[in-house]
Amino acid sequence: MARAGLAVARLALALAPHARSIDVRVGHGNNGGDGLEAAAWLRRWGKDVRVRAVPGFDARLPTDAARALARARDAGVPIVDAADAAGAPAALVVDALLGIGANRAPDGALAGAIEAIGRDGAAGAIVLAVDAPSGLDVTRGHPLGDGAVVAQHTLSLLTLKPGLFTAAGRDHAGTVWLDTLNCDCGAEPPDALLVGAPATRRVPRRHAGHKGSFGDVVVVGGDTSMSGAALLAARAAQAAGAGRVYLDLLDPGAAEAGHDPLRPELMWRSRWWHDATPGQLAAATLVCGCGGGARITETLPRLLEAACRLVLDADALNAIASDPALQQALAARGARGCRTVLTPHPLEAARLLGRTTAEVQADRVAAATELVRRFDCVALLKGSGSVLAAPGVVPRINATGNASLASAGTGDVLAGWIGGWWAQDATAGGEALLEIVATAVATHGAAAGPRAAGAWRAADLVDRLALGAR
Numbered sequence: 515m516a517r518a519g520l521a522v523a524r525l526a527l528a529l530a531p532h533a534r535s536i537d538v539r540v541g542h543g544n545n546g547g548d549g550l551e552a553a554a555w556l557r558r559w560g561k562d563v564r565v566r567a568v569p570g571f572d573a574r575l576p577t578d579a580a581r582a583l584a585r586a587r588d589a590g591v592p593i594v595d596a597a598d599a600a601g602a603p604a605a606l607v608v609d610a611l612l613g614i615g616a617n618r619a620p621d622g623a624l625a626g627a628i629e630a631i632g633r634d635g636a637a638g639a640i641v642l643a644v645d646a647p648s649g650l651d652v653t654r655g656h657p658l659g660d661g662a663v664v665a666q667h668t669l670s671l672l673t674l675k676p677g678l679f680t681a682a683g684r685d686h687a688g689t690v691w692l693d694t695l696n697c698d699c700g701a702e703p704p705d706a707l708l709v710g711a712p713a714t715r716r717v718p719r720r721h722a723g724h725k726g727s728f729g730d731v732v733v734v735g736g737d738t739s740m741s742g743a744a745l746l747a748a749r750a751a752q753a754a755g756a757g758r759v760y761l762d763l764l765d766p767g768a769a770e771a772g773h774d775p776l777r778p779e780l781m782w783r784s785r786w787w788h789d790a791t792p793g794q795l796a797a798a799t800l801v802c803g804c805g806g807g808a809r810i811t812e813t814l815p816r817l818l819e820a821a822c823r824l825v826l827d828a829d830a831l832n833a834i835a836s837d838p839a840l841q842q843a844l845a846a847r848g849a850r851g852c853r854t855v856l857t858p859h860p861l862e863a864a865r866l867l868g869r870t871t872a873e874v875q876a877d878r879v880a881a882a883t884e885l886v887r888r889f890d891c892v893a894l895l896k897g898s899g900s901v902l903a904a905p906g907v908v909p910r911i912n913a914t915g916n917a918s919l920a921s922a923g924t925g926d927v928l929a930g931w932i933g934g935w936w937a938q939d940a941t942a943g944g945e946a947l948l949e950i951v952a953t954a955v956a957t958h959g960a961a962a963g964p965r966a967a968g969a970w971r972a973a974d975l976v977d978r979l980a981l982g983a984r
């Protein structure tokens with residue numbers, strides 16, 4: 515706790531070196547103890563620090579935290595009631611109300627203190643949460659009650675927690691920092707791992723390569739009035755570096771157009787899904803479902819049967835969710851050595867699992883893992899902090915991207931982008947396939963830029979991805 519408090523105080527100083535006045539909001543557990551230790555350090559360093567504690571906190575403090583309280587008092591830190599609003603507003607607020615011990619909806623004085631931090635933040639204070647924003651379920655990433663602290667920074671102690679990175683977690687945690695406090699936590703198996711930025715391509719583009727060396731992608735989708743979704747996926751597959759990209763539009767009217775004037779490199783096919791030989795189906799990487807509408811359903815029995823590498827998105831997932839025979843066909847693919855990547859958003863995942871979207875969002879890692887268990891696939895559950903799961907592998911959480919990607923078509927771009935990467939590394943399965951998808955998701959999110967500013971038009975996003983892929 516002493517080390518944790520020092521780490522919090524150091525980060526507070528680094529984040530807000532200008533801050534003269536600092537409020538430390540303290541609860542009745544060890545998280546409060548960390549806050550008290552930090553308050554003592556900041557006071558020793560000459561800051562105007564106040565502890566605002568929930569009523570009766572001192573009677574309930576665990577032993578270490580009670581010692582921290584004594585140290586804060588010895589350092590001269592004033593300790594006032596959480597509801598006491600006297601004094602100038604603080605420039606920095608340290609949230610040490612509840613940490614990983616939070617296990618139910620805060621109420622009473624604790625809920626009031628969480629609201630007060632919200633008001634401080636709205637008034638311009640920097641909010642630094644100790645270990646977890648108070649009131650957040652740090653495993654699953656959602657508030658336990660009506661509200662949880664919204665911090666600009668969270669200092670995670672010992673380990674990172676999945677709920678800081680997925681569901682609503684990112685909106686509450688802000689920038690996440692880690693201090694392991696010099697403890698070796700490596701012995702415990704992780705619940706999930708963060709996706710890291712790829713250093714290099716797994717498969718280099720050799721000088722002696724040609725277009726046939728970098729894989730074929732076939733995009734099957736684009737029912738009436740939705741051909742744009744399939745076009746975006748095809749353009750993204752090409753931007754990823756696939757050697758040849760084919761577009762099989764299901765809307766006969768749109769297919770007649772025969773080419774994409776902005777990307778004439780794309781090759782248009784009609785009913786390829788029906789006419790391709792088993793060898794062609796086995797050789798290509800299929801991206802199926804983007805804007806697929808009702809017509810996608812008739813393609814699925816053949817593609818599930820014969821396509822060796824299949825990315826299933828959007829309407830393909832909806833069609834499978836409503837048809838037990840297709841579900842069986844999907845689940846049987848793995849045993850034949852056929853690989854599948856599912857890319858559902860939470861509603862599509864809910865349909866596949868026969869649950870509500872809220873149930874999926876309540877535990878995103880569990881939902882992705884369940885998709886893998888049922889369908890023997892790699893599952894990518896999209897949304898803030900996309901979760902990736904594959905058989906026998908620790909799930910991953912992607913930390914790139916932001917709400918500028920919340921616009922129509924960016925999911926189609928992602929499906930094609932994944933297909934384009936996979937086509938170049940066609941033998942990958944298992945963990946290697948998970949890494950390919952992780953890389954694709956991380957780069958797709960990173961292309962959004964560091965902050966959510968406005969919204970990306972999906973076609974612009976493809977151009978940005980293409981630049982980054984070179």
Ligand SMILES: NC(=O)C1=CN([C@@H]2O[C@H](COP(=O)(O)OP(=O)(O)OC[C@H]3O[C@@H](n4cnc5c(N)ncnc54)[C@H](O)[C@@H]3O)[C@@H](O)[C@H]2O)[C@@H](O)CC1
Binds near residue numbers: 542544616672
């Ligand atoms: N080895 C460790 O576990 C370390 C723990 N540290 C600190 O200790 C914290 C965990 O401390 P605690 O386990 O004491 O838990 P907290 O301080 O997070 O919460 C205190 C207690 O409040 C109760 N509680 C949970 N939800 C509540 C609610 N809604 N309303 C009222 N009471 C509620 C729980 O019984 C919990 O034990 C960490 O987050 C971290 O800040 C650090 O000092 C580093 C080392």
